[in-house]
Amino acid sequence: MSHSADQWHGRGMRTSGLDLPLRIDRSDPRPLSVQLASGLRAAVTGGLLQPGDRLPASRALAGELGISRGTVTAAYEQLDGEGYLRSTQGGGTYISGSLAPSAATAPRRPAHEHPPARALLDLTPGQPDTRRLADSSWRRSWREASTESLHVTEPPAAGLSELRTEIAEHLRIARGLASRTEDLIVTAGTREGLTLLVQSMQLDSARPILVGMENPGYPSACAVLTQLGAEVLYLPVDDDGLMVDHLPTGNPCPQIIFTTPSHQYPLGGRLSVARRQALLRWARHHEAVIVEDDYDSEFRHTGMPLPAMAALDPATVVHLGTFSKILTPSLRAGYLVASPALISRMVAVRERMGNPVSIQTQLALTHHLASGGVRRHIARTRRDYRHRRELLIRTLAGCSSVSTRGLDGGLHAVLDLRVGTDVASLVSRAAEEGLLVADLAEYYFDGRPDPGVVLGYGGATDTELVRSLKILIDLIENP
Amino acid sequence: MSHSADQWHGRGMRTSGLDLPLRIDRSDPRPLSVQLASGLRAAVTGGLLQPGDRLPASRALAGELGISRGTVTAAYEQLDGEGYLRSTQGGGTYISGSLAPSAATAPRRPAHEHPPARALLDLTPGQPDTRRLADSSWRRSWREASTESLHVTEPPAAGLSELRTEIAEHLRIARGLASRTEDLIVTAGTREGLTLLVQSMQLDSARPILVGMENPGYPSACAVLTQLGAEVLYLPVDDDGLMVDHLPTGNPCPQIIFTTPSHQYPLGGRLSVARRQALLRWARHHEAVIVEDDYDSEFRHTGMPLPAMAALDPATVVHLGTFSKILTPSLRAGYLVASPALISRMVAVRERMGNPVSIQTQLALTHHLASGGVRRHIARTRRDYRHRRELLIRTLAGCSSVSTRGLDGGLHAVLDLRVGTDVASLVSRAAEEGLLVADLAEYYFDGRPDPGVVLGYGGATDTELVRSLKILIDLIENP
Numbered sequence: 001m002s003h004s005a006d007q008w009h010g011r012g013m014r015t016s017g018l019d020l021p022l023r024i025d026r027s028d029p030r031p032l033s034v035q036l037a038s039g040l041r042a043a044v045t046g047g048l049l050q051p052g053d054r055l056p057a058s059r060a061l062a063g064e065l066g067i068s069r070g071t072v073t074a075a076y077e078q079l080d081g082e083g084y085l086r087s088t089q090g091g092g093t094y095i096s097g098s099l100a101p102s103a104a105t106a107p108r109r110p111a112h113e114h115p116p117a118r119a120l121l122d123l124t125p126g127q128p129d130t131r132r133l134a135d136s137s138w139r140r141s142w143r144e145a146s147t148e149s150l151h152v153t154e155p156p157a158a159g160l161s162e163l164r165t166e167i168a169e170h171l172r173i174a175r176g177l178a179s180r181t182e183d184l185i186v187t188a189g190t191r192e193g194l195t196l197l198v199q200s201m202q203l204d205s206a207r208p209i210l211v212g213m214e215n216p217g218y219p220s221a222c223a224v225l226t227q228l229g230a231e232v233l234y235l236p237v238d239d240d241g242l243m244v245d246h247l248p249t250g251n252p253c254p255q256i257i258f259t260t261p262s263h264q265y266p267l268g269g270r271l272s273v274a275r276r277q278a279l280l281r282w283a284r285h286h287e288a289v290i291v292e293d294d295y296d297s298e299f300r301h302t303g304m305p306l307p308a309m310a311a312l313d314p315a316t317v318v319h320l321g322t323f324s325k326i327l328t329p330s331l332r333a334g335y336l337v338a339s340p341a342l343i344s345r346m347v348a349v350r351e352r353m354g355n356p357v358s359i360q361t362q363l364a365l366t367h368h369l370a371s372g373g374v375r376r377h378i379a380r381t382r383r384d385y386r387h388r389r390e391l392l393i394r395t396l397a398g399c400s401s402v403s404t405r406g407l408d409g410g411l412h413a414v415l416d417l418r419v420g421t422d423v424a425s426l427v428s429r430a431a432e433e434g435l436l437v438a439d440l441a442e443y444y445f446d447g448r449p450d451p452g453v454v455l456g457y458g459g460a461t462d463t464e465l466v467r468s469l470k471i472l473i474d475l476i477e478n479p
Numbered sequence: 480m481s482h483s484a485d486q487w488h489g490r491g492m493r494t495s496g497l498d499l500p501l502r503i504d505r506s507d508p509r510p511l512s513v514q515l516a517s518g519l520r521a522a523v524t525g526g527l528l529q530p531g532d533r534l535p536a537s538r539a540l541a542g543e544l545g546i547s548r549g550t551v552t553a554a555y556e557q558l559d560g561e562g563y564l565r566s567t568q569g570g571g572t573y574i575s576g577s578l579a580p581s582a583a584t585a586p587r588r589p590a591h592e593h594p595p596a597r598a599l600l601d602l603t604p605g606q607p608d609t610r611r612l613a614d615s616s617w618r619r620s621w622r623e624a625s626t627e628s629l630h631v632t633e634p635p636a637a638g639l640s641e642l643r644t645e646i647a648e649h650l651r652i653a654r655g656l657a658s659r660t661e662d663l664i665v666t667a668g669t670r671e672g673l674t675l676l677v678q679s680m681q682l683d684s685a686r687p688i689l690v691g692m693e694n695p696g697y698p699s700a701c702a703v704l705t706q707l708g709a710e711v712l713y714l715p716v717d718d719d720g721l722m723v724d725h726l727p728t729g730n731p732c733p734q735i736i737f738t739t740p741s742h743q744y745p746l747g748g749r750l751s752v753a754r755r756q757a758l759l760r761w762a763r764h765h766e767a768v769i770v771e772d773d774y775d776s777e778f779r780h781t782g783m784p785l786p787a788m789a790a791l792d793p794a795t796v797v798h799l800g801t802f803s804k805i806l807t808p809s810l811r812a813g814y815l816v817a818s819p820a821l822i823s824r825m826v827a828v829r830e831r832m833g834n835p836v837s838i839q840t841q842l843a844l845t846h847h848l849a850s851g852g853v854r855r856h857i858a859r860t861r862r863d864y865r866h867r868r869e870l871l872i873r874t875l876a877g878c879s880s881v882s883t884r885g886l887d888g889g890l891h892a893v894l895d896l897r898v899g900t901d902v903a904s905l906v907s908r909a910a911e912e913g914l915l916v917a918d919l920a921e922y923y924f925d926g927r928p929d930p931g932v933v934l935g936y937g938g939a940t941d942t943e944l945v946r947s948l949k950i951l952i953d954l955i956e957n958p
Binding site: 031033034037038041074077078084126127130131133134138139141142143145146147150153154155156161182188189191192195199202203220223224226227229328329330331332333340344347349351352353354355356357358359360361364459 | 609
């Protein structure tokens with residue numbers, strides 16, 4: 001049984017603008033969901049599906065192909081897991097922007113046959129500008145890394161000491177945080193750093209580790225904790241960050257508090273000095289560890305940055321840093337700074353689990369830091385981000401239905417909308433226009449937020465940003 | 480309080496040949512163990528301590544410096560965690576071979592001042608020959624990887640599909656295993672693959688996962704399982720691999736069996752077809768997963784390789800592969816092949832935890848596989864390993880106290896010694912001569928093995944191998 005493009009197109013799939021030769025063959029020994037996934041994958045690889053194309057709803061496609069809806073869902077989940085798709089809050093399923101075949105490999109469709117795919121405007125948070133990343137220092141760093149230290153067998157548990165020394169120097173200059181090589185562990189990013197900390201505490205603990213999380217907060221950290229079997233206690237946040245007065249004083253008492261004091265994620269508040277001190281007092285009294293997720297403080301746009309909390313009390317704070325924002329998330333590299341006692345425990349975990357960061361990546365980062373390439377890249381992207389932030393403020397100034405929050409630093413903004421706005425529908429309608437933004441509700445683990453969207457302005461060009469904001473304003477003002 | 484080199488040297492540290500300015504200052508606010516670790520680290524960085532140098536016993540050094548033995552142990556453990564040291568079964572502590580400063584950065588000691596450090600002969604298993612790794616394909620692959628796909632933000636959960644396609648092709652050619660892109664996940668190595676599998680089963684399981692491990696077996700896999708809170712059941716092994724008749728039939732029944740059917744690690748046996756079939760029958764009956772750790776089957780020296788167990792029953796077997804032996808362990812890259820159901824579960828874990836393998840590493844591997852560079856490197860190292868294997872057999876032929884096992888494939892051999900041999904003392908005396916080998920006892924999780932050593936012949940040159948074997952024979956014959 002096969003469905004030609006005409007059949008599909010003729011039965012109401014026109015909203016998606018898709019036109020795909022999908023074959024389902026019941027004599028094929030492969031499961032139907034695998035056949036469907038394979039057909040869709042081929043369509044992406046072959047360039048028939050382009051970034052931002054919306055896939056038909058599972059029910060509709062199941063009806064078209066004469067298969068069960070569960071089969072379609074299974075195929076979509078498989079492709080989602082492989083990174084081909086992205087789902088939005090509104091329920092739409094789209095071809096992911098990040099995995100598209102490059103212009104060089106994708107066969108272009110003749111213009112008369114199909115309308116050109118609309119370029120996707122992906123303003124979901126977390127994407128830095130990587131257009132100028134591959135400068136001469138970057139290229140040289142990888143070239144040198146590929147031929148050096150071939151005699152190194154396993155990466156050292158804590159990471160190459162040369163790299164840790166360079167990161168300590170970066171922290172001193174960019175963050176005013178004094179640390180020594182031996183206070184640092186190289187990580188595969190923030191999530192791996194958090195994993196290492198939780199695992200280092202788990203073996204000695206008969207009960208699940210309890211972690212206090214800011215709410216709203218960083219959903220990926222919460223997913224890691226759930227996977228590790230930790231329990232999560234949600235802690236309220238206001239415009240000044242974690243509400244320290246609301247920390248629990250009795251049982252159950254969290255052993256770890258995960259917090260974003262420099263730039264609360266996603267609301268953008270900065271934890272005051274008084275709250276920082278109160279938080280540290282609380283942690284010392286309850287023998288808890290404070291995790292300071294310092295994910296974007298290299299990009300501070302207004303006011304003076306406060307010193308890292310790790311500088312106030314290195315014995316209590318684990319400082320998590322990442323190269324995801326200052327270079328690229330594709331690097332899977334970050335670091336943590338902790339007390340000698342915690343470092344020993346985490347190194348012991350690494351001895352058992354292995355260090356996941358390749359020596360080649362570690363050496364390339366070492367060279368790129370040492371040559372000043374990282375510093376120069378931060379300086380120029382910081383200028384770009386400040387400029388785009390101004391653009392965002394200017395463009396939204398005329399729109400009375402929107403107010404902004406969280407713009408003191410980083411690469412994202414919270415757009416607060418009028419009470420009663422149906423944000424799920426807004427996000428979904430934006431996606432139909434090819435614009436991806438996040439519903440503020442996605443960052444709330446429980447409770448209902450005021451209506452808002454979270455928008456990353458790091459990865460877009462100026463033109464894309466202005467176009468995106470105009471689409472958004474138009475949708476907000478014409479619900 | 481400080482100890483000059485003379486003081487130390489003058490008080491019986493001469494066996495180590497060391498001559499170090501270590502300072503312990505009680506007015507320094509840093510803990511004494513940190514001061515000591517820092518001094519030793521500086522000695523390595525500065526080139527005063529060289530790979531293979533033996534550190535004084537903790538008791539002796541504590542006496543010398545007037546500090547407690549626990550302080551010395553803490554400093555050694557810290558440095559061990561950082562990868563500066565390696566401990567041997569015999570109890571000796573040595574400067575690690577892998578972290579030595581390169582000749583270019585380490586200040587050379589003038590010959591008249593200190594005797595030149597003896598070159599270390601590190602024949603512990605697991606180290607491939609990387610001397611010819613950085614060929615033109617390797618260098619080009621990294622060059623291209625560094626500038627491509629900068630628009631990719633996060634690595635897809637299962638890994639880049641281009642890389643998975645190349646690995647499937649590698650498996651088809653090198654291993655006769657038919658697999659599709661969607662059957663594969665890119666891992667940060669065997670341990671990370673095992674972690675992913677266990678984590679994908681843990682969330683649904685109220686009790687700890689029970690894993691059957693070959694005994695003797697792969698100690699690192701056991702360490703991973705312990706860290707993850709899994710329970711381990713030891714399964715006996717003979718010269719033909721896992722003794723399938725001894726698998727448990729009632730409670731407790733392992734949900735996973737971790738096995739090395741192609742080349743039992745470390746004994747070297749190959750699991751017969753009859754045992755493979757019995758193992759798969761057992762697994763299907765008990766709904767258990769068989770993990771096939773296929774760590775070195777690209778290097779088969781005698782006889783025909785048996786097909787991968789994953790080819791016999793893809794629904795029951797998770798096939799773990801690694802680039803550690805065919806390229807280098809410093810790459811932290813491998814893969815797994817599994818059923819669609821298990822792949823979905825593991826991809827879901829990756830969605831929560833993040834994919835630790837950088838896009839740059841994945842792209843470089845993709846290019847290196849696609850250009851045939853990996854295949855050529857395997858072909859030339861296979862020739863080298865076969866030659867070195869012959870050399871080993873020839874050199875040991877004259878020594879009646881040694882018989883060999885496990886030489887049908889791979890990069891390591893088991894040397895069986897006469898009953899009553901004190902292997903711990905032998906390994907320790909070898910280390911004093913600068914030769915590192917492993918005691919077979921290290922691979923036994925319980926029970927006492929017949930006396931033997933495990934020796935890796937992959938990383939040494941022909942000359943180093945013959946010299947190492949002569950040292951070993953001499954020590955065996957003159958206990």
